[in-house]
Amino acid sequence: MAIPTGFGRAGSAARKIRLGLALLMFCLSAAPTVRADDTRFHIFTENYPPYNVSKTGKNFAHKREDIGGICPEMVEALMANTPYKYEMKMRDWSFAYRWVKEHKNHALFCTARTDEREDQFQWVGPLASIxxxxxxxxxxxxxxxxxxxxxxxxxxxxxxxxxxxxxxxxxxxxxxxxxxxxxxxxxxxxxxxxxxxxxxxxxxxxxxxxxxxxxxxxxxxxxTPMYLAVSNKTDPAVVAKLQAGLDKARKDGTIDAIKKHYGIGN
Incomplete structure (x- = not known):
């Protein structure tokens, strides 16, 4: 029995659709996966009220929620405008200073930016001044x-x-x-x-x-102005995004609101 011509054309069209879908799925599976930036920062500070304040009653803290003050709020605001995850810890200053200099994607705040320190870090700021x-x-x-x-x-x-x-x-x-x-x-x-x-x-x-x-x-x-000091081992393009994050927080009024809250002016 002969197959009607119309049915044959429909079958051919269906096969073409199936082939097209299969080709599309193959191309999608072969294409490189676009992932969110997985860069993770390790950010250190010291107990130095009112700029950085330990909520634990000790001179060290392991979590962001245990650290208060002017500079942590500013750093949190700038990081919120970047694609990067981070952890914040409080340590002895001299230890943190040495540690950050030697490790990629590490940063330290609030660090006074002076001529003597200029080449030791990449700088994001200013945040406040001392x-x-x-x-x-x-x-x-x-x-x-x-x-x-x-x-x-x-x-x-x-x-x-x-x-x-x-x-x-x-x-x-x-x-x-x-x-x-x-x-x-x-x-x-x-x-x-x-x-x-x-x-x-x-x-x-x-x-x-x-x-x-x-x-x-x-x-x-x-x-002296104080900054987020970033390790020289960190990609400068990443540091540029950190600065852009701070600039956005300053432009939208977040930084001024933090300063006003702590009564330190502009």
């Missing part, structure tokens, strides 16, 4: 008109701190501790004459470590 301040005890009669006036005085600082390192490099008499927590007590006990720290940080650290109040800021001798 005011290099010399504090005296409440009952001290020390008066300073310039940094030169501090020559011959004993100054408290801490290991790895940019202000401490600067004074040491200039020949000032600075005694260092591992963290800044002991320095307010050393100051009021008369073990040192001055304490070098940030203008906002000093009173907070003193209050939280010994309930010390009334420290006298006798000289502000420098102001």
């Amino acid at each position: 005011r290099w301040t010399l504090f005296a005890a409440p009952d001290s009669d020390i008066q300073l008109n310039s940094l030169e006036d501090a020559k011959g005085l004993k100054i408290a600082g801490y290991k790895g701190d940019v202000m401490t390192d600067y004074l040491l490099s200039k020949g000032y008499d600075v005694t260092t501790t591992v963290t800044d927590e002991q320095n307010p007590r050393r100051l009021v006990l008369g073990q040192v004459d001055l304490w070098v720290t940030d203008g906002l940080v000093g009173p907070m650290v003193a209050k939280e470590n010994g309930d010390i109040t009334g420290l006298r800021p006798v000289l502000v001798f420098r102001e």
Whole structure:
């Protein structure tokens, strides 16, 4: 029995459709898979209120939710505008500083950007700024008109701190501790004459470590912008995306809102 011509044409069309679908599926399976960026950042900071604050009551933290303050919120805002996952930890500054420099996709905040550090990192920022301040005890009669006036005085600082390192490099008499927590007590006990720290940080650290109040800021001798310092081993194209993420957060008002919340101005 002959097959009607119309049925034959329909069968041929169906076969063509099946062949076309099969070819399409083959092409899709052979095409390279487009995946989300799986770059993961390891971001470190230190306990340095109000810029970075430990919520654990200790000088270290293993999770983002245990870290508060101005700079963590800014870093979180910039990372939200990138395709990258990240983890945030709080560690001793000198350890974190060395560790980040040696590892790809690692970063450290808030890091003062100075001439001495310029080539050691790639920089994303600025985030905030620190005011290099010399504090005296409440009952001290020390008066300073310039940094030169501090020559011959004993100054408290801490290991790895940019202000401490600067004074040491200039020949000032600075005694260092591992963290800044002991320095307010050393100051009021008369073990040192001055304490070098940030203008906002000093009173907070003193209050939280010994309930010390009334420290006298006798000289502000420098102001330095602070950045997210990214390891030089990191792809510069990735760093550019981090900067773009911060720029977007600044443009949409997020960074200004964080500053306003903490009362640090522009």
